[in-house]
Amino acid sequence: MSIRSLLFNDVIKKSIYKQHRLFSCWSCGKDVQRVVPALFCGHCNAIQHPMKGENYFKLMGVSESYDLDENVLAKKYKELQRYLHPDKFASRAKQEQEISERYSSLVNEAYKTLLEPLTRGIYMLRLRGKDIPENTEVDQQFLMEIMEKNEEVESAESEEEIMALNKENKAKIKKLQKQVSTAFFEGDLKRVIKLLGIMKYYTSIDNQIQTSIRSKGIIR
Amino acid sequence: MAFLVTNIRRCVCLKSFSTPNIVQTASYHANVIDHYENPRNVGSLDKKDKNVGTGLVGAPACGDVMKLQIKVDDNGKIIDAKFKTFGCGSAIASSSLATEWVKGKTVDEALKLKNTDIAKELSLPPVKLHCSMLAEDAIKAALSDYRIKQQSGEKQ
Numbered sequence A: 001m002s003i004r005s006l007l008f009n010d011v012i013k014k015s016i017y018k019q020h021r022l023f024s025c026w027s028c029g030k031d032v033q034r035v036v037p038a039l040f041c042g043h044c045n046a047i048q049h050p051m052k053g054e055n056y057f058k059l060m061g062v063s064e065s066y067d068l069d070e071n072v073l074a075k076k077y078k079e080l081q082r083y084l085h086p087d088k089f090a091s092r093a094k095q096e097q098e099i100s101e102r103y104s105s106l107v108n109e110a111y112k113t114l115l116e117p118l119t120r121g122i123y124m125l126r127l128r129g130k131d132i133p134e135n136t137e138v139d140q141q142f143l144m145e146i147m148e149k150n151e152e153v154e155s156a157e158s159e160e161e162i163m164a165l166n167k168e169n170k171a172k173i174k175k176l177q178k179q180v181s182t183a184f185f186e187g188d189l190k191r192v193i194k195l196l197g198i199m200k201y202y203t204s205i206d207n208q209i210q211t212s213i214r215s216k217g218i219i220r
Numbered sequence B: 001m002a003f004l005v006t007n008i009r010r011c012v013c014l015k016s017f018s019t020p021n022i023v024q025t026a027s028y029h030a031n032v033i034d035h036y037e038n039p040r041n042v043g044s045l046d047k048k049d050k051n052v053g054t055g056l057v058g059a060p061a062c063g064d065v066m067k068l069q070i071k072v073d074d075n076g077k078i079i080d081a082k083f084k085t086f087g088c089g090s091a092i093a094s095s096s097l098a099t100e101w102v103k104g105k106t107v108d109e110a111l112k113l114k115n116t117d118i119a120k121e122l123s124l125p126p127v128k129l130h131c132s133m134l135a136e137d138a139i140k141a142a143l144s145d146y147r148i149k150q151q152s153g154e155k156q
Helices: A003-017 A056-060 A070-084 A094-115 A117-127 A140-155 A159-185 A189-215 B002-015 B030-037 B089-102 B107-111 B115-122 B126-155
Strands: B052-059 B064-072 B078-086
Touching: A056 A070, A056 A094, A070 A094, A094 A117, A117 A159, A117 A189, A140 A159, A140 A189, A140 B052, A140 B064, A140 B078, A159 A189, B030 B089, B030 B115, B052 B126, B064 B089, B064 B126, B078 B089, B089 B115, B089 B126, B107 B126, B115 B126
Parallel strands: none
Antiparallel strands: B052 B064, B064 B078
């Protein structure tokens, strides 16, 4: 193993070790101490339950911010699953297998939620006790624009057309993402709700575009 | 081997939507699937026609947009209805059913249409109730657009 990969491994391990937890291990009953990594008991090496009430950011070990680095999140995800995936527990005790299943699917859910700018925003909104309202939108000019975009996607036939729409729509979502970030930073939740509502429409259009790209067999 | 067999059966069931056991295997009710697969009255009416009312509504919680139009004859009876919806199966089914129901009704009768009736007919689960609400709002918006057009027509 080269020095570089040693250093790299050390950095990742340290970041997982950072989540210290103080409680006794369910398996051997001994106190789990500070220096012991969060995922396993330092005495008997049994996998530990995920912390109750811990939010997805803490679970994934990333800082709680709308502007999270998706590459860092992906790295953390892979690292966690390397330790938690049920495949690693095939020969372990049944209870450990169950914990690993639960923990691993929770990590999947957390990763999926935090990765997408829309679901991340909605999740952060919910952490603040707010949600996107279910009332009906009536801004005619805006709805007309959304309707037209949907129709454009529906009628796009050539690869060029659909890819141009894809590029345009992705840019739109990116721009909204920046605005949401600013609104979160300023603590303006009303604006966050408004912006995420708009983002939802464009994300729906994005889904439609991706379906169209797949059905046309376009390889990128 | 047993798990393989059940998996295959499930795939077959999901593909052949017309078989009666679809109600057990699919999460959508048969009525929703019927309207989703064979939507009634998809299309557009002439927006500028003074006998046509247009309702355009959206749901920020799910990103659905719905356009519903009605054409009213001189006796105040709805003779045609069209819709165009970009959204989930329940939203499409709700607006399809709504256009079917308002056809042949008078404007006043159509105003009484409730989302709960749509939800009941389609057996929508609680999480999908807002889709039927969107259809009700679309009808209301179309009727109100028609009224405004008629009133401004009288003034001229």
